[in-house]
Each structure stands twice: as structure tokens, then as C-alpha cells.
Amino acid sequence: xxxxxxxxxxxxxxxxxxxxxxxxxxxxxxxxxxxxxxxxxxxxxxxxxxxxxxxxxxxxxxxxxxxxxxxxxxxxxxxxxxxxxxxxxxxxxxxxxxxxxxxxxxxxxxxxxxxxxxxxxxxxxxxxxxxxxxxxxxxxxxxxxxxxxx
Amino acid sequence: xxxxxxxxxxxxxxxxxxxxxxxxxxxxxxxxxxxxxxxxxxxxxxxxxxxxxxxxxxxxxxxxxxxxxxxxxxxxxxxxxxxxxxxxxxxxxxxxxxxxxxxxxxxxxxxxxxxxxxxxxxxxxxxxxxxxxxxxxxxxxxxxxxxxxxxxxxxxxxxxxxxxxxxxxxxxxxxxxxxxxxxxxxxxxxxxxxxxxxxxxxxxxxxxxxxxxxxxxxxxxxxxxxx
Numbered sequence: 318x319x320x321x322x323x324x325x326x327x328x329x330x331x332x333x334x335x336x337x338x339x340x341x342x343x344x345x346x347x348x349x350x351x352x353x354x355x356x357x358x359x360x361x362x363x364x365x366x367x368x369x370x371x372x373x374x375x376x377x378x379x380x381x382x383x384x385x386x387x388x389x390x391x392x393x394x395x396x397x398x399x400x401x402x403x404x405x406x407x408x409x410x411x412x413x414x415x416x417x418x419x420x421x422x423x424x425x426x427x428x429x430x431x432x433x434x435x436x437x438x439x440x441x442x443x444x445x446x447x448x449x450x451x452x453x454x455x456x457x458x459x460x461x462x463x464x465x466x467x
Numbered sequence: 468x469x470x471x472x473x474x475x476x477x478x479x480x481x482x483x484x485x486x487x488x489x490x491x492x493x494x495x496x497x498x499x500x501x502x503x504x505x506x507x508x509x510x511x512x513x514x515x516x517x518x519x520x521x522x523x524x525x526x527x528x529x530x531x532x533x534x535x536x537x538x539x540x541x542x543x544x545x546x547x548x549x550x551x552x553x554x555x556x557x558x559x560x561x562x563x564x565x566x567x568x569x570x571x572x573x574x575x576x577x578x579x580x581x582x583x584x585x586x587x588x589x590x591x592x593x594x595x596x597x598x599x600x601x602x603x604x605x606x607x608x609x610x611x612x613x614x615x616x617x618x619x620x621x622x623x624x625x626x627x628x629x630x631x632x633x634x635x636x637x638x639x640x641x642x643x644x645x646x647x648x649x650x651x652x653x654x655x656x657x658x659x660x661x662x663x664x665x666x667x668x669x670x671x672x673x674x675x676x677x678x679x680x681x682x683x684x685x686x687x688x689x690x691x692x693x694x
Binding site for chain 1: 478481488497506507509510515528536627628650691
């Protein structure tokens with residue numbers, strides 16, 4: 318079993334939080350929507366606070382930053398793809414191009430990075446840091462987020 | 468990611484998840500999922516392939532037109548992990564008085580510096596700098612050769628972070644030593660652990676620490692779990 322197969326098999330056994338009455342937002346037309354990226358790659362901008370092992374917090378990444386450090390603590394996934402091309406995890410240049418083509422309305426002024434390796438119950442993200450990040454993106458006028466996992 | 472999607476949706480933001488583990492996305496059931504069976508760590512699939520990345524985003528954003536959910540769609544392309552170690556030159560032996568891994572790490576320094584110049588950023592530095600990598604490997608070499616790991620000073624104080632920095636130093640240096648298309652998902656990891664002296668030293672130190680009774684989280688996360 319290779320590393321990806323092992324991680325997929327392991328992840329499939331983890332407890333899955335249940336959401337009763339899940340929310341459903343009908344978004345504005347994509348051509349009018351402000352779009353943000355939310356990633357769990359633990360990326361952070363040079364000079365910002367590094368992620369600690371088990372970090373349940375998040376970091377904002379300003380739209381124009383490309384000098385990003387990979388702060389993920391897990392050794393169990395490929396780390397080179399993102400170093401060859403940030404967009405394979407954090408498709409910020411693709412969003413800029415889509416905005417330039419008028420396919421999306423605009424690119425959010427800042428984006429959000431969490432660490433993917435979390436305690437199994439994900440309670441802090443669910444009850445504290447997740448809602449905090451969402452509220453702040455909402456304040457930025459964000460209509461749509463695309464979530465990219467690592 | 469699927470959990471966060473529910474949270475952002477509850478805050479009034481429409482979400483699309485690019486999932487990497489289909490079973491998790493199915494069970495957590497966020498509103499809109501494009502499942503991407505790509506190498507872990509590469510949710511947009513292929514580095515430096517604008518057309519492919521745009522295709523992924525196009526299929527993801529198309530889910531925003533669905534009238535109700537949850538909806539889970541599979542991206543039609545499956546990208547297998549590449550198990551072949553990347554072809555990357557290793558510096559020749561220079562100082563035979565040093566452990567091979569230390570000599571090798573010194574020899575990688577110019578490539579690492581070029582990578583830093585090109586990229587302008589490094590992910591080495593979690594607990595040690597690039598300057599400290601050869602000495603860190605000397606410590607792991609000693610542990611692998613039988614020195615009691617509880618009595619040596621671990622550079623940076625955290626063996627998991629130390630191994631991250633060593634591996635990252637090598638992998639970033641390797642970016643300057645390879646040609647051609649981007650290596651596949653596990654090609655660089657396999658090169659580090661199976662070809663380089665540093666990778667073998669990390670694995671041998673890890674095995675020695677496990678044998679001598681180190682607690683599971685201390686040794687296990689020095690390397691990927693399948694090793």
C-alpha cells in the first residue's frame with residue numbers, strides 16, 4: 318500500500334462529524350460573486366505566525382502574497398507540488414485570471430489557511446476558529462469559497 | 468474541509484469542496500463536493516498545468532448552479548501517485564572523514580541556495596536553519612549507530628520538526644537538480660527516503676528510537692506512516 322492509499326484508508330476510518338439541518342446558500346451568479354480560497358495546507362505568509370503541531374487556528378493570506386511557507390506538520394503527503402506551483406494547492410493566480418475574464422466577479426482581498434492535521438473531534442474549528450474565519454470573510458463581502466484540502 | 472464547508476455555509480457563504488478522500492466527503496456531506504482522486508497534497512491535480520487547474524475549478528464552480536444538495540461529483544480524471552523516485556543527482560563523496568549523510572548534506576547546499584534565490588522563500592526553519600542541517604544529520608547518524616537518543620541534544624529540540632527541516636532542505640535543493648516535467652506525487656519523497664543518505668539516516672534513527680522504547684508519537688512522525 319503506498320502512502321496515499323494508506324492515508325486515504327486511514328482517513329476513511331476517522332469519526333465524521335454530523336451536521337443536522339445543514340445550511341444551504343444559493344449564491345449570487347458566479348460572474349457577480351466575490352470568491353475566496355480556504356485551504357488546509359497550513360500555508361502562511363513570511364513573517365506571519367508559524368503553525369504549531371496541532372494548531373487549531375487560522376492565518377489570513379493577503380491576495381497579493383506569494384511568499385508562502387508550507388507549515389503543515391504531517392509527513393504523509395507530497396510537499397513538492399505546492400513548491401513547484403502554489404496554485405496546485407492555493408489557486409490564487411487561477412482566480413485572478415478568472416476574475417480578469419469576468420467568469421467570477423472578484424477575488425477576495427484575503428484568503429484563509431488552516432492546518433489539515435487536526436484533533437479527531439475538530440471541535441475547536443467547528444465551534445470557534447471556523448465560525449470566526451467565516452464571519453471575517455463575510456465582512457469582506459465574500460460570496461463563495463473554494464476549499465482545498467491537504 | 469468538509470466540516471469547514473458546513474461552517475462557512477452556515478455563515479452565509481456558498482461553498483465548494485475539492486475532496487481528496489471520498490468516504491469522508493460522503494459521510495460529512497457538505498453542500499457541494501467535487502471529488503478529485505489526485506495525489507494527496509495536490510488538490511488542483513497537476514503543478515504548472517493551467518489548463519488542467521482551470522478545468523478543476525470550472526467543474527467545481529459549476530456545482531454552484533445545483534438547485535439543492537448535498538451534491539458530490541467525481542472529477543473524471545484519476546491521477547495515480549508516482550512511486551518512481553525522481554531522477555536527481557546526488558553530490559559525490561567529498562570528505563570521507565564525515566558520515567556519508569553529513570558529507571551529502573554539505574554537498575546539497577549550493578542547490579538549496581539556488582532554490583532559495585529562485586523561489587524567494589523556504590519552508591526550512593521549523594526548528595533549525597539550513598546551516599544546521601549537516602550537524603542535525605550527524606546527531607541522527609549517531610542515534611542510528613546506537614547512541615542513546617535520550618542523552619543527546621536534539622537540534623531544535625523537536626525531532627519531528629527536525630526531520631521536516633532536513634527533508635525540506637533536500638527536496639527544495641532537488642528542485643534545482645531535476646529537469647523535465649514536475650515529478651509525480653510521491654516521487655520526491657521516495658527519492659529522499661530511498662536514495663539519499665539523509666533519508667536513510669532518518670529512517671535508521673527512527674528505527675533505533677523505536678527499538679529503544681521511544682513513545683510512538685516521538686518516532687512515528689519522523690517519516691511517512693507507511694515507512
